[in-house]
Amino acid sequence: MDKIDIPGEWELVAGRIKHNTKICIVLGKTDSGKSTLCKYLIRTWTASGIRVGYIDSDLGQSTLGPPTTVSLKNFTTPPDAGDYANPSYLHFVGNTAPEGFLLQTLHAVKLMVNISLRQGAQITLVDTTGFIDGPVARILKLHKLEMLRPQWILALQAEDEMEHLLKGYEKMGWHVIRLACPKHVATRSQAERQRYRSEKYQAYFKPAKIKECPIHKVVFPSGILGTGRRIHPHELPKEYCIHDMNHLYLKNAAPNCW
Numbered sequence: 001m002d003k004i005d006i007p008g009e010w011e012l013v014a015g016r017i018k019h020n021t022k023i024c025i026v027l028g029k030t031d032s033g034k035s036t037l038c039k040y041l042i043r044t045w046t047a048s049g050i051r052v053g054y055i056d057s058d059l060g061q062s063t064l065g066p067p068t069t070v071s072l073k074n075f076t077t078p079p080d081a082g083d084y085a086n087p088s089y090l091h092f093v094g095n096t097a098p099e100g101f102l103l104q105t106l107h108a109v110k111l112m113v114n115i116s117l118r119q120g121a122q123i124t125l126v127d128t129t130g131f132i133d134g135p136v137a138r139i140l141k142l143h144k145l146e147m148l149r150p151q152w153i154l155a156l157q158a159e160d161e162m163e164h165l166l167k168g169y170e171k172m173g174w175h176v177i178r179l180a181c182p183k184h185v186a187t188r189s190q191a192e193r194q195r196y197r198s199e200k201y202q203a204y205f206k207p208a209k210i211k212e213c214p215i216h217k218v219v220f221p222s223g224i225l226g227t228g229r230r231i232h233p234h235e236l237p238k239e240y241c242i243h244d245m246n247h248l249y250l251k252n253a254a255p256n257c258w
């Protein structure tokens with residue numbers, strides 16, 4: 001954190017919300033300083049003895065776990081940069097962006113928040129993706145807020161790019177604090193973002209080993225693989241016959257229906 005510029009309003013906010021806050025969420029567009037603000041809050045709060053559960057729900061530019069996951073780490077003392085490398089828990093969402101994976105993303109965030117609360121975090125701090133524009137982003141953010149009921153929404157804005165979301169939340173009674181994006185925030189190109197993802201994958205899978213496992217013991221809960229009945233090729237109508245196929249499995253949509 002040494003080279004980081006700490007705006008005066010960050011110090012005020014850290015002090016203002018450290019009491020009576022169970023859940024706090026940080027929103028902002030891409031490269032607005034969300035993760036840096038989270039790190040500052042973690043450092044400040046843990047320095048005053050507060051146990052913080054940090055939830056990284058950024059599926060693409062994740063801080064804690066590999067991309068495609070939502071992860072959690074509890075902090076009781078001010079962390080160093082290296083302490084963000086290994087999350088205590090993570091849940092696989094399956095994509096590097098929430099589009100098309102809204103349910104999975106919300107489910108994963110809820111799982112991590114439950115664990116954080118169960119483990120006694122005094123403040124659970126939720127870092128998010130920069131996905132703020134358009135109707136799908138609005139639906140995701142709205143349901144995330146409805147689900148988590150955070151005491152505070154911290155919104156980092158360069159101008160007024162979040163207002164289309166924030167005004168509505170305020171009308172619904174959410175507590176919003178608007179913060180300016182830090183002056184020295186650096187933007188990253190698509191190529192840099194891809195490189196970052198690939199490095200995170202490599203670091204995560206470095207200690208991985210190949211493990212053989214019989215296919216019948218593997219479960220694919222979100223797919224139909226493994227749910228069919230083994231059949232002999234002659235059970236199939238002729239027009240469905242496939243030559244040289246000895247292992248056929250049938251998955252019926254309904255009984256007596258091919």
Ligand SMILES: Nc1ncnc2c1ncn2[C@@H]1O[C@H](COP(=O)(O)OP(=O)(O)OP(=O)(O)O)[C@@H](O)[C@H]1O
Pocket residue numbers: 003004005006007028029030031032033034035036037058061128129130182183184185186187
């Ligand atoms: N207060 C600050 N002082 C100096 N540099 C900063 C500050 N805030 C952010 N930066 C730099 O700007 C870059 C982007 O910041 P950060 O990763 O926190 O943004 P983000 O909103 O989390 O981005 P993303 O949308 O990719 O998750 C980083 O390189 C970070 O070090």
Ligand SMILES: [Mg+2]
Pocket residue numbers: 034035036058061127128
């Ligand atoms: Mg970030």
